[in-house]
Structure formats: structure tokens, C-alpha cells
Amino acid sequence: MSARRLRQDVDHATSVLLLIAVVAACVTGFIAHVWDLNAFTWHTWSGYAMAAFAVAHVALNFDRLVTYWRFRARQGVRGLQARLRDAPDGAVPAPVPRSRAPSATGGRPAAPGGRRRPGSVTRRVMLTSAATTAGALGGWAVARRIGIENDPVGNDAGMVYHRLSRPGVADAVDAVVTWGRRPAPPKEYPGAPVLDLPAVGGGAAPDGRLLSAVLERRSVRDYSDRPLTLDELSHVLFMTAGSRRQGGRAFPSSGALYPIEVYAVVNAVDGLERGLYHYDPARNALRVLRQADLRDRIADHGLGQSFLADAGVVLCLTVIPERMRFRYRHRSYRYGLLEAGHLGQNTYLAATSMGLGACAVGAFFDDALNDMLGVDGRHEAAVYLLAVGAVAP
Numbered sequence: 001m002s003a004r005r006l007r008q009d010v011d012h013a014t015s016v017l018l019l020i021a022v023v024a025a026c027v028t029g030f031i032a033h034v035w036d037l038n039a040f041t042w043h044t045w046s047g048y049a050m051a052a053f054a055v056a057h058v059a060l061n062f063d064r065l066v067t068y069w070r071f072r073a074r075q076g077v078r079g080l081q082a083r084l085r086d087a088p089d090g091a092v093p094a095p096v097p098r099s100r101a102p103s104a105t106g107g108r109p110a111a112p113g114g115r116r117r118p119g120s121v122t123r124r125v126m127l128t129s130a131a132t133t134a135g136a137l138g139g140w141a142v143a144r145r146i147g148i149e150n151d152p153v154g155n156d157a158g159m160v161y162h163r164l165s166r167p168g169v170a171d172a173v174d175a176v177v178t179w180g181r182r183p184a185p186p187k188e189y190p191g192a193p194v195l196d197l198p199a200v201g202g203g204a205a206p207d208g209r210l211l212s213a214v215l216e217r218r219s220v221r222d223y224s225d226r227p228l229t230l231d232e233l234s235h236v237l238f239m240t241a242g243s244r245r246q247g248g249r250a251f252p253s254s255g256a257l258y259p260i261e262v263y264a265v266v267n268a269v270d271g272l273e274r275g276l277y278h279y280d281p282a283r284n285a286l287r288v289l290r291q292a293d294l295r296d297r298i299a300d301h302g303l304g305q306s307f308l309a310d311a312g313v314v315l316c317l318t319v320i321p322e323r324m325r326f327r328y329r330h331r332s333y334r335y336g337l338l339e340a341g342h343l344g345q346n347t348y349l350a351a352t353s354m355g356l357g358a359c360a361v362g363a364f365f366d367d368a369l370n371d372m373l374g375v376d377g378r379h380e381a382a383v384y385l386l387a388v389g390a391v392a393p
């Protein structure tokens with residue numbers, strides 16, 4: 001087969017593949033749009049294939065393109081000259097393109113015998129390769145920079161927000177300084193009639209224990225040296241996140257999908273080695289992940305809030321948005337945060353009802369904490385800390 005015929009075959013095959021890739025990109029794009037898919041791999045690859053075949057197509061037909069547009073330009077100029085001379089169009093001799101068939105050398109002088117010199121690289125090949133490489137590297141760098149990679153997490157609005165809201169050192173300073181004026185107090189309707197409600201704790205709540213917990217609940221940051229007992233830890237964990245025999249758990253979950261995981265950094269609990277544990281709600285059990293003194297690390301990761309090292313235990317809540325994404329898509333992360341809040345209030349009330357103290361912590365260095373927990377911060381990420389301990393006298 002002659003080189004020219006081979007080139008024509010490749011050219012035709014490229015055109016057909018380009019058309020197929022265009023159709024695939026359109027169809028997969030339509031599916032991704034209608035089904036609101038976060039990232040649809042087939043669409044991504046169709047797009048890449050389309051771009052690659054388009055570049056190949058232009059490269060293979062470069063001579064023809066250049067020759068044709070030169071010819072059209074010359075024709076236009078001559079037509080204009082003819083009109084200026086007020087001569088009929090037909091009087092202008094028809095221009096002849098320099099070469100209708102592309103030369104095998106891409107328009108450059110051929111080697112003796114009309115063949116391209118073996119091993120020679122044309123300027124066009126170099127330009128095309130450089131542009132393709134630069135485009136691929138640029139796209140890869142941008143995707144890495146903004147964290148959009150080829151998995152569903154990349155485009156999840158919640159996780160993009162999550163990444164953007166990670167505190168750096170400057171934000172840690174921000175957190176202890178107050179900027180601007182405090183916003184207005186809760187809303188009031190001065191002109192509207194007021195209906196006073198019955199006193200709380202009456203017939204509606206004869207037991208009153210939950211009411212006491214609500215009345216006494218506060219954020220406790222001063223802890224005594226007394227370690228927690230295993231009973232206390234078990235009770236706090238169950239009340240925070242336990243699974244009930246009759247089904248369901250101690251907190252509500254959108255779609256009963258339960259995206260929150262609970263880890264316990266044990267600083268001082270009787271009968272337990274210091275270290276990192278994972279809570280298994282179904283068995284109300286702990287699994288040992290690491291036995292080590294993590295007091296300094298948890299305080300450092302919590303923006304230096306030293307009471308995290310003094311608490312008997314620090315519960316670390318993480319969210320796994322993928323558990324909800326198939327149903328709630330971009331609302332998943334929002335629901336995850338709301339759910340973490342439910343667990344947090346459970347912890348507060350359980351601790352208070354047992355005479356213990358608790359404090360929620362939302363300020364922490366995400367990457368460092370995730371690293372300590374052994375989660376990647378993308379598919380599973382820390383969202384909330386809950387310190388629990390015996391209250392200092």
C-alpha cells in the first residue's frame with residue numbers, strides 16, 4: 001500500500017471516529033444533564049476522544065486547509081480588484097491553488113525523490129504535539145489545583161464548599177479576633193400581639209429529667225483529672241449515636257442513610273488504653289485503631305484548644321457524603337452537617353444528665369485531623385468534635 005493511500009485511510013478513519021466521539025459526547029452530556037450526574041466518566045472520556053480526533057483531523061488535513069484558505073483569500077482579493085475595475089467577475093482569470101493534494105512533507109521541501117527525509121519532524125508535528133501536551137498538562141494542573149478530579153466527590157458542591165472552608169493558620173488567627181459589629185439580636189415583631197405560653201416543666205413533662213438536662217446544659221471547658229468510667233463512655237456513645245433494638249438510631253437521619261461515623265480519641269478512660277477507637281453502633285462496641293497518647297495532637301489539631309487534651313474523651317464525627325449522594329446529590333453535605341448537629345446535642349444532654357461536661361468544637365485543622373483519623377478528607381471528612389469529661393470542681 002502506498003504511503004499516500006495509507007494516509008488517506010487514516011484520514012477517513014479519523015473523521016469517522018471524530019464523528020462518533022462528537023455524537024457520544026452529546027449523548028452522554030445530555031444524560032449527565034438530565035440525571036444531574038455529578039461526574040459522568042463516559043462523558044469525560046468522549047470529550048477527550050473528541051479533542052484528540054479533532055487535533056489529528058486538523059493535523060492530517062493541514063495542507064489542504066492552508067491551501068484552500070490561501071486560494072479563497074486570493075480569489076477574494078482578485079474579485080475585489082475586478083469589482084473595483086468594474087469588470088465582470090468572469091473576466092478575472094480563475095485562480096489555481098498551489099497544490100490541491102497535500103504533499104507528504106506537510107508543505108516543506110521534500111527530500112530528493114519526493115519523499116520526506118526519514119526521521120525528520122515537521123514544524124506542524126512539533127506544534128501539534130506541544131499544544132496537546134500543554135493542554136493536557138494545563139488541564140491536569142487546574143483540576144488538581146481546584147480539587148476536581150474524576151470522581152463524584154470532585155464536583156459535589158458541598159465538598160467544594162467543605163474544601164474551601166478549611167481553616168489555614170490565618171483563619172485560626174481570625175477565629176480569635178472579632179471583626180466588625182455583632183449582628184442584631186433575635187428578631188422581634190414590636191406591634192404584634194403576644195401570647196404567653198404555660199410555664200415549662202408542668203403536666204407536659206412530669207418526669208423533668210430531660211428538662212433538667214436542657215436547663216443545666218452548657219459548654220464545659222474545665223475538666224478534672226478524674227478519668228471517665230467505661231460505663232460513662234458507653235452511655236455517652238450510645239446516647240450520642242447508638243443503634244436501637246427496635247431499629248433506627250439515637251438521632252434522626254435523612255432517608256435513614258446515616259452518613260456520620262464516630263471516632264473516639266481516648267485520653268483518660270478507666271480500663272481503656274489511650275488511643276484512637278472507632279464506634280460500632282450496632283454492637284455498642286469500640287474497635288481499636290491505634291493505641292497511643294494523642295492528647296497533644298488532638299489539642300494541636302483543634303487550633304490549640306488545650307481543653308481537648310484534658311477531656312476524658314473527644315468524639316470525632318466524620319461525614320461520608322457518598323452514602324447520601326445517590327439520593328440527595330448536592331444536598332448531601334448539608335444533610336450531613338445537620339445530622340452531626342443532632343449527634344452533638346445528644347452528647348451534650350447525655351453528658352449533662354450524667355453530671356459530666358461536654359463542649360462542641362467546630363474549629364480544627366481539617367487536614368491534620370483527617371490524617372490522624374486515617375480518613376482522606378474527600379470521601380470521609382471530619383466535621384465536628386465533642387469533648388466529654390468529668391467537670392472540674
Ligand SMILES: Cc1cc2nc3c(=O)[nH]c(=O)nc-3n(C[C@H](O)[C@H](O)[C@H](O)COP(=O)(O)O)c2cc1C
Pocket residue numbers: 217218219220221305359360361362363
Ligand atoms: C458548631 C459549633 C462549633 C463550636 N466550636 C467551638 C470551638 O471551637 N471552641 C469552643 O470552645 N467552643 C465551641 N463551641 C461552643 C460554643 O462556643 C458554645 O455553645 C456557645 O458559646 C454557647 O455556650 P453554651 O454552650 O455554654 O450555652 C461550638 C459550638 C457549636 C454549636
